[in-house]
Structures are given as structure tokens and as C-alpha cells.
Amino acid sequence: GAGVSQSPRYKVAKRGQDVALRCDPISGHVSLFWYQQALGQGPEFLTYFQNEAQLDKSGLPSDRFFAERPEGSVSTLKIQRTQQEDSAVYLCASRSGTGSYGYTFGSGTRLTVV
Amino acid sequence: DAKTTQPTSMDCAEGRAANLPCNHSTISGNEYVYWYRQIHSQGPQYIIHGLKNNETNEMASLIITEDRKSSTLILPHATLRDTAVYYCIVFDMRFGAGTRLTVKP
Numbered sequence: 001g002a003g004v005s006q007s008p009r010y011k012v013a014k015r016g017q018d019v020a021l022r023c024d025p026i027s028g029h030v031s032l033f034w035y036q037q038a039l040g041q042g043p044e045f046l047t048y049f050q051n052e053a054q055l056d057k058s059g060l061p062s063d064r065f066f067a068e069r070p071e072g073s074v075s076t077l078k079i080q081r082t083q084q085e086d087s088a089v090y091l092c093a094s095r096s097g098t099g100s101y102g103y104t105f106g107s108g109t110r111l112t113v114v
Numbered sequence: 115d116a117k118t119t120q121p122t123s124m125d126c127a128e129g130r131a132a133n134l135p136c137n138h139s140t141i142s143g144n145e146y147v148y149w150y151r152q153i154h155s156q157g158p159q160y161i162i163h164g165l166k167n168n169e170t171n172e173m174a175s176l177i178i179t180e181d182r183k184s185s186t187l188i189l190p191h192a193t194l195r196d197t198a199v200y201y202c203i204v205f206d207m208r209f210g211a212g213t214r215l216t217v218k219p
Contacts, residue, residue, distance in 0.1 A: 033207055042199070045209070048207075093157070102162075103207065105158045107157050
């Protein structure tokens with residue numbers, strides 16, 4: 001596609017519910033990041049993939065957060081037993097190769113836990 | 115932890131140049147400096163990047179000091195649509211709080 005696509009655009013979850021957020025990167029892009037952005041804050045790093053390999057997951061805030069990219073293209077961020085503090089915008093970014101190019105971001109998924 | 119330091123906010127008059135500073139005193143020799151901006155309710159947008167030479171594109175110019183410990187993003191003729199949060203980051207893609215630039219008429 002022309003850009004990074006994230007779905008759903010908005011998600012309301014009841015506390016304790018599991019959610020899955022999808023990221024469709026630009027076709028052929030090797031590198032993929034997930035970020036969590038709380039209101040009024042900068043994006044916080046969650047995890048990084050190079051193709052299907054999750055090379056860094058140090059930013060995942062708890063074991064309730066899980067990310068995968070099984071075929072090196074589409075990625076899913078899963079949050080189990082959602083809590084109110086998980087309410088945020090979740091951003092995905094991708095880039096071709098591992099060179100010095102800039103990343104392209106999606107518009108994000110706004111998750112609200114009620 | 116973010117490796118960059120930026121002012122929290124800046125104002126600029128419409129039509130004037132906006133100069134946004136960034137300190138990255140611990141940058142490594144092979145780390146690039148990237149600039150992104152984020153307009154309310156959108157994902158960050160890539161602006162420009164550089165290693166040691168000054169760079170220019172259709173959006174902005176990037177001036178990097180000789181010791182590479184700081185840089186300045188220049189928007190030569192700021193417009194109201196340039197009002198956004200501007201992030202300076204180094205290669206590992208960790209964002210700080212950024213600079214909130216407000217362009218005023």
C-alpha cells in the first residue's frame with residue numbers, strides 16, 4: 001500500500017478484555033516499530049522487528065503485552081486483560097532495509113479501556 | 115532513556131524562520147540524527163536526517179555542529195500548518211518529549 005495502515009482506528013475495551021491491534025507496513029519494509037503514546041507525551045518505544053525476528057522487546061510494559069510478525073509483514077500487538085492505564089494511542093512505523101532512511105508512521109490505534 | 119534534549123516549547127512568527135535546537139552530546143560516531151514532527155492526532159512525520167554534513171530538503175534544513183553534539187532544524191518560512199511537536203532522535207528511534215512549536219500569525 002501507499003502507507004502504513006493500522007486497524008482499528010479506534011477501540012474501546014472493557015477492563016479485563018483482550019485486544020489485538022494490527023499494523024500493515026509498507027510492502028517490502030523490513031524494519032517495524034511499535035510505540036505507545038499517552039496523551040500529551042512523546043511516543044514510548046515498545047518493540048522492534050526486523051523481518052519476522054523480534055530483536056528488541058524491552059519496552060513492553062508487562063507480560064500482558066505481546067507482539068508478533070510471523071511472516072515478516074503484518075504485525076499484531078496483543079494486550080491481554082486490559083487495564084485502564086493501557087489507554088493510549090498505539091503507533092506502528094516501518095522502514096525499508098536497515099539503512100539511514102526515515103520511518104513512515106501509521107495514524108495509530110486509539111485504545112480506550114473503560 | 116532518550117539521548118536528546120530539546121526545549122519544551124517555542125513560538126515563531128508566521129513567515130519567519132523557525133530554528134529548533136537539539137542537544138545530543140552522547141551521540142556515537144555512526145549514529146544519525148533524525149527529525150520528525152507530529153501534528154495533533156496524526157502519526158509522526160519524517161522531516162530530515164543527517165550524519166555530519168548539513169542537509170536540506172523541500173521541508174527543512176538540518177545544521178549539525180562539527181563535534182556532532184548538537185543540531186538545529188530550520189524551517190525557513192514557517193506557516194501556521196507547521197505548528198506541531200518536533201522530535202529530534204538518534205538512530206535507536208527512542209523519542210523524547212520534543213519541542214512544541216507554535217507558529218503565530
